[in-house]
Amino acid sequence: MNTSTIFKKKVPTTAKVPRPGKQDDKSDLNYSSQWKLMYLRFKKHKLARISIVILGLLYIVALLAQFIAPYSLQSYDSKYVNAPPTLPRFVDAEGKFHLRPFVYELKSERDPETMRKIFVNNEEKRYPLQLFVKGEDYKFLGLFRTDIHLLGVEQPGRIFMLGTDGMGRDLFSRIVLGSQISLSIPLVGVGISFVIGLILGGISGYFGGWIDSLIQRIIEIIRSFPTLPLWMALSAAIPPRIPVVTMYLYIVIIFALIGWTDLARVVRGKFISLKNEDYVVAAKIAGVSDTKIIIKHLLPGFISYLVVATTLAIPGMILSETAMSFLGLGIRSPATSWGVLLQEAQQIENVALYPWKLFPLGIVILTVLTYNFLGDGMRDAADPYKK
Amino acid sequence: MLQYILKRILLAIPVVILISFIVFYIIQLPPGDYVSTYAAQMAAAGDNMTAEEMDEMRENLGLSGPVYEQYAVWIKKIVLHGDFGFSFSYNKPVLDVVKQYMGLTLVVSFVTLFFHYIVAIPIGIYTAVKQYSAGDYFFSGISFIGMATPNFLLAIILMFFSYKWFGDPLLGLFSPEYVNAPWSMDKVVDLAKHLIIPVIVIGIAHTADLIRVMRGQMLDELNKPNIVTARAKGVSNLKILFKYPTRAALNPIVSTLGWSLSSIFTGSTITAIVLNLPIQGPVMYNALLGQDMYLAGSWLLFMALLTVLGTLISDILLAWLDPKIRTEFRGN
Numbered sequence: 001m002n003t004s005t006i007f008k009k010k011v012p013t014t015a016k017v018p019r020p021g022k023q024d025d026k027s028d029l030n031y032s033s034q035w036k037l038m039y040l041r042f043k044k045h046k047l048a049r050i051s052i053v054i055l056g057l058l059y060i061v062a063l064l065a066q067f068i069a070p071y072s073l074q075s076y077d078s079k080y081v082n083a084p085p086t087l088p089r090f091v092d093a094e095g096k097f098h099l100r101p102f103v104y105e106l107k108s109e110r111d112p113e114t115m116r117k118i119f120v121n122n123e124e125k126r127y128p129l130q131l132f133v134k135g136e137d138y139k140f141l142g143l144f145r146t147d148i149h150l151l152g153v154e155q156p157g158r159i160f161m162l163g164t165d166g167m168g169r170d171l172f173s174r175i176v177l178g179s180q181i182s183l184s185i186p187l188v189g190v191g192i193s194f195v196i197g198l199i200l201g202g203i204s205g206y207f208g209g210w211i212d213s214l215i216q217r218i219i220e221i222i223r224s225f226p227t228l229p230l231w232m233a234l235s236a237a238i239p240p241r242i243p244v245v246t247m248y249l250y251i252v253i254i255f256a257l258i259g260w261t262d263l264a265r266v267v268r269g270k271f272i273s274l275k276n277e278d279y280v281v282a283a284k285i286a287g288v289s290d291t292k293i294i295i296k297h298l299l300p301g302f303i304s305y306l307v308v309a310t311t312l313a314i315p316g317m318i319l320s321e322t323a324m325s326f327l328g329l330g331i332r333s334p335a336t337s338w339g340v341l342l343q344e345a346q347q348i349e350n351v352a353l354y355p356w357k358l359f360p361l362g363i364v365i366l367t368v369l370t371y372n373f374l375g376d377g378m379r380d381a382a383d384p385y386k387k
Numbered sequence: 388m389l390q391y392i393l394k395r396i397l398l399a400i401p402v403v404i405l406i407s408f409i410v411f412y413i414i415q416l417p418p419g420d421y422v423s424t425y426a427a428q429m430a431a432a433g434d435n436m437t438a439e440e441m442d443e444m445r446e447n448l449g450l451s452g453p454v455y456e457q458y459a460v461w462i463k464k465i466v467l468h469g470d471f472g473f474s475f476s477y478n479k480p481v482l483d484v485v486k487q488y489m490g491l492t493l494v495v496s497f498v499t500l501f502f503h504y505i506v507a508i509p510i511g512i513y514t515a516v517k518q519y520s521a522g523d524y525f526f527s528g529i530s531f532i533g534m535a536t537p538n539f540l541l542a543i544i545l546m547f548f549s550y551k552w553f554g555d556p557l558l559g560l561f562s563p564e565y566v567n568a569p570w571s572m573d574k575v576v577d578l579a580k581h582l583i584i585p586v587i588v589i590g591i592a593h594t595a596d597l598i599r600v601m602r603g604q605m606l607d608e609l610n611k612p613n614i615v616t617a618r619a620k621g622v623s624n625l626k627i628l629f630k631y632p633t634r635a636a637l638n639p640i641v642s643t644l645g646w647s648l649s650s651i652f653t654g655s656t657i658t659a660i661v662l663n664l665p666i667q668g669p670v671m672y673n674a675l676l677g678q679d680m681y682l683a684g685s686w687l688l689f690m691a692l693l694t695v696l697g698t699l700i701s702d703i704l705l706a707w708l709d710p711k712i713r714t715e716f717r718g719n
Contacts, residue, residue: 221405224698226653226690229671230413233687236675237416319537323657326539327672342540346661351547361540368535 038304041381048377051370058367062179066138069173070152070159073336075136077158077168080106082354083119085163085171093123102128103159116353127157163356165344174336175360181337183367185252186317192256194310197263204264205271206294212268219261227258231320235329244335251330255317266309270302304382312375315368322364338364391706399695406691411458414675414684420450421475421678448475461681472681476674481685484670491560492666495589495659496652498582503590503597503647508640511601512633515609526598533595539657542588546662549584558663560585585662589655593647601636608632638708645700649693 032040042048061068088101104121111118133152140146153159162171204215234254238247274280275298283293324330325339326346333340341360345351351358422444426436436444450457464470471481514523549555559566560581565574608614609632617627659668667686674683 217402220698221402221409224402224406224691224695225409225687226649226694228653228656229687229690232656232672232675233413233683234416237413315535322537323539326537327657327660345540345543348543348546348550351543352550358540358544361537364537364540365532365535369531372531372535 034304038381042377045373045377045380047373051373051377054366054370055374058179058370059183061176062183063141064150065176065180067140067148068150069170069176070135070149071170071173072136072138073169073174073177073334075169075173077164079108080119080158080160080164080168081117082166083160083164083168084354085356086121086160088129088159088161092126093121098128100128102126103153103157105157106160125157127153127159129153129159162359163354165341165357166350171341171356171359174341175338175363178336178338178341178360179363181248181331181335182318182321182339182364185248185255185321185337186314189252189255189259189317190310190313192252193260193263193313194306196256196260198267198306200260201264201267202271202294205268206275206290206298208272215264215268219264222258222261225258227320228323230258231255231324232327232329235324238329240332247332247335251321251324255320259313259317262313263306263309266305267302270305271298274298274301308375308379308382311371311378315371315375318364318368318371388706392703395699395702399699403692403695406695407462407688408458410684410687410691411461412454414680414687415454415457417675417678420445421448421680422450424678425475448473461684471685474674474679474682476677476679477682481682484682485685485689488665488667488670491664492652492655494578495560495582495585495655495664495666496648499586499590499593499651499655500648502586503594503651506590507594507597508601508637511598511636512605512628514598515602515605516628518606527602530595530598533591534599536591538588538592538654539661541591542584542658542661545584545588560664560666585655585658585664588658588662589651592654593651597640601640604636604639605632608635642701642705642708644704645697647697649690649697652693653690 066072083106086103086106088103090099090101091097092102103126104123105125105127106119107122108117108119110116130152131150132148133154134147135149135152137145137147151159158170160170160172162175164170165174200215204212231254234257235251238250242250280293280297283297288296321330321337322339322342325332325337326342328343331337331340338360342357342364345357345361422441425444426441429436452460461472464472469482471485473479474481474484477484510526514526517523546558560578561574562577562581565577568574611632613631614627617631618624622630655664655666656668656671658664659666660672663669671683671686673679674686
């Protein structure tokens with residue numbers, strides 16, 4: 001008992017009087033629900049708070065990808081192969097300031113020494129950056145067709161904010177469009193493994209007996225497989241030339257099939273430790289049905305652990321998807337994910353000559369880091385013994 | 388203790404049998420078989436195979452029966468003769484291919500394992516003792532990034548810098564002049580030089596993970612009453628550190644040794660493909676893509692067995708270190 005609780009017993013009105021400062025927070029804690037306490041602890045974790053903002057932005061971009069990306073997945077221009085990034089600029093070659101940012105026209109030349117194609121700015125031709133320009137057709141949020149894009153320059157000007165790849169495709173557009181797959185696969189995969197893990201782990205832990213042994217053996221067998229080679233083997237079995245949606249489903253299922261075992265173990269352990277608690281035994285004697293005991297009495301006791309375990313499983317899935325697609329065993333063209341974009345970085349010459357091809361790597365690292373911090377913050381928040 | 392070990396080994400046997408069946412089923416999954424892949428290659432070279440020729444080839448390679456029949460034949464040969472089948476693309480027995488790559492695979496794995504313990508344990512202790520110091524933030528930051536970077540891409544970045552600074556991307560495990568040379572001191576030095584990048588790349592995620600685990604364990608242990616007592620009695624700080632918290636914190640790490648080894652062994656797969664190392668990764672990858680099923684299957688089976696073995700060793704070590712688990716098992 002700390003001093004504030006003793007104090008409050010004598011003068012219970014203090015809790016109702018809003019008072020600024022630390023003391024008020026503390027006396028509030030005694031009346032807060034479990035979730036409120038978690039939220040308060042989570043708020044203290046600075047990195048986790050920053051992470052949740054960054055992740056929110058990433059998912060908004062993914063949701064509006066077709067609108068934000070200046071070009072579509074199919075668009076390419078052989079005139080601009082391996083063009084370097086051209087960021088919009090305010091000051092032109094003569095040092096004059098323009099209120100509206102612009103890009104110069106890109107001109108390709110041959111390097112007199114290496115005979116390699118290089119790009120230089122044509123300083124005579126300026127293309128001002130425009131908002132809501134007309135571009136290629138797409139379906140906005142899958143609802144209606146439109147051709148308005150957030151950013152762009154007038155034709156025949158081109159804007160490659162992160163450069164282009166070996167086929168003259170805008171890397172920025174492809175990263176934005178690829179995020180739809182790269183950011184959703186881990187969520188769907190983890191979602192499926194969450195459901196399977198919860199059900200099987202729950203059955204295993206609550207009922208025990210032969211069904212527990214059976215499920216435990218199955219888990220043991222799945223876990224005995226080395227994850228990466230198993231993924232490779234299963235991905236190699238995906239038939240080539242199938243529709244994008246089917247391919248997406250195959251990959252998600254492969255990830256979920258292996259991912260659920262960890263969660264099932266957590267659930268089982270929690271069920272076993274909770275089912276002999278006095279309040280559960282009391283409910284059983286009182287004749288409450290199994291379903292009701294599980295949902296009303298057991299689940300609330302550890303659901304926060306599950307959410308944490310699930311969040312911490314996401315970064316692994318992102319990395320795996322990237323790795324599989326990178327090897328050509330995951331998402332394949334015409335669909336694109338960050339792993340697919342990194343395929344060009346497989347050749348060291350590509351990285352040495354066109355370092356902007358590593359941009360997708362930066363995004364992958366950012367996403368994985370933010371998920372890790374978020375999971376860390378949530379774990380700290382969910383731990384009731386944390387000071 | 389002996390009883391526990393025996394029981395644990397007996398439990399592993401049905402698991403192994405089921406694994407072998409699943410492995411065989413998985414390598415059967417891809418559409419087509421080695422013969423159709425081979426025929427496609429021949430067709431690309433301008434030599435079309437007739438359907439009869441393909442059937443005959445299937446008959447010769449033992450690929451004509453149904454799945455369970457092929458499985459029975461495969462397992463029977465493994466158990467009775469130690470014969471893992473024939474690798475079509477290498478044109479020699481699978482066991483020979485395995486032998487050819489096993490030595491270097493083990494070298495890379497063990498060096499990585501050694502490296503990750505040597506680096507992670509001292510750093511873990513340091514960051515826990517000096518919690519919230521500049522050094523703690525530095526190493527914690529590095530280990531977070533280490534966990535977040537896909538290690539195959541780290542390989543590319545390191546190769547790039549090695550190419551830029553030393554003029555050699557250090558691809559593979561040997562310089563060209565040593566590949567077929569007999570073993571000598573120079574060749575070992577050359578190997579050691581080429582091992583630096585793979586060991587860092589394969590080990591970084593595990594190292595980062597281990598630093599976090601070690602730090603957490605140490606922080607838990609450092610706040611226990613026995614430390615306070617020892618300090619109150621005037622035992623020197625260094626002695627306290629190594630005698631109590633470090634020993635206790637090492638327990639879970641030692642007991643996961645088996646796990647670490649098998650996960651490093653299999654985790655090197657993608658890195659090896661990118662860095663073009665003559666170890667198991669690329670062999671497995673090509674076998675899977677080329678439908679060289681006995682080779683792929685044997686490797687997959689072998690790795691699964693290694694994981695089972697790793698878990699077994701871990702469980703035994705855990706039981707040896709923690710008497711609670713032993714008695715629990717006996718209680719069943």
